[in-house]
Amino acid sequence: MNTKNREGLAKGLSESNIFFKELENHIVEWYVKESDNILISEYLENYMEKHKGQSRGFRKQIECVSEINNKKTLKELIIRKFFDKKIKCKHFYNVRSRTVDLTGLQADVPQKFNFGFGSFKIETKYYDISERLQALDVLQYSLSNDINGISDQNQKDSMLKKIIETKIQMLQIIMQLNNRD
Numbered sequence: 001m002n003t004k005n006r007e008g009l010a011k012g013l014s015e016s017n018i019f020f021k022e023l024e025n026h027i028v029e030w031y032v033k034e035s036d037n038i039l040i041s042e043y044l045e046n047y048m049e050k051h052k053g054q055s056r057g058f059r060k061q062i063e064c065v066s067e068i069n070n071k072k073t074l075k076e077l078i079i080r081k082f083f084d085k086k087i088k089c090k091h092f093y094n095v096r097s098r099t100v101d102l103t104g105l106q107a108d109v110p111q112k113f114n115f116g117f118g119s120f121k122i123e124t125k126y127y128d129i130s131e132r133l134q135a136l137d138v139l140q141y142s143l144s145n146d147i148n149g150i151s152d153q154n155q156k157d158s159m160l161k162k163i164i165e166t167k168i169q170m171l172q173i174i175m176q177l178n179n180r181d
Contacts, residue, residue: 003037010034010043019054028061089144091137099123133173140166 001009013020013027020027031044052059101121140163147159 003040006034007037007039007043010040010047014043014046014050016047017050019051021055021058024055024058024061028058028065032065089141089148091141130173130177133170136166136170136173140170 010030027044027047031041031048034040034044048058048062052062099122101119101123103119103121143159143163143166147156147163150156150159
């Protein structure tokens, strides 16, 4: 049966004041299967709400489905709360590193405070990574920053897909560089 016919049948049941005892199991099953179709779900919910007092078994089935739906909703809320956080933005590759070297540090405390300092050295080392890898790293970092300010879920999903594709490209470049060595 196509969607239009199912919607028509669900609407007819919804508007009916007659309880069909022989269909109670099928209606609850149908309602569960049609969870993606809002219109059919609403029609079937209306029918079930209107007639749940007609049969103890029908009422129990409706309560069971409602409890499952509430658990699904709770599960989705928990997932959103804990896993739908902002994306952590970080560069994967530094083109430089710094080393701090402290030598000859000494401290005396007995009578008075003495503090000695030998030498202090900061060394900056630059790494040679491909320009393409640097550009992709800047792109994924920028996208990660931008995605946190967007509220439209479709746009977020699109940008997240782009971030993943960019990171895959970065890994492919690294694998190619490692194969050359």
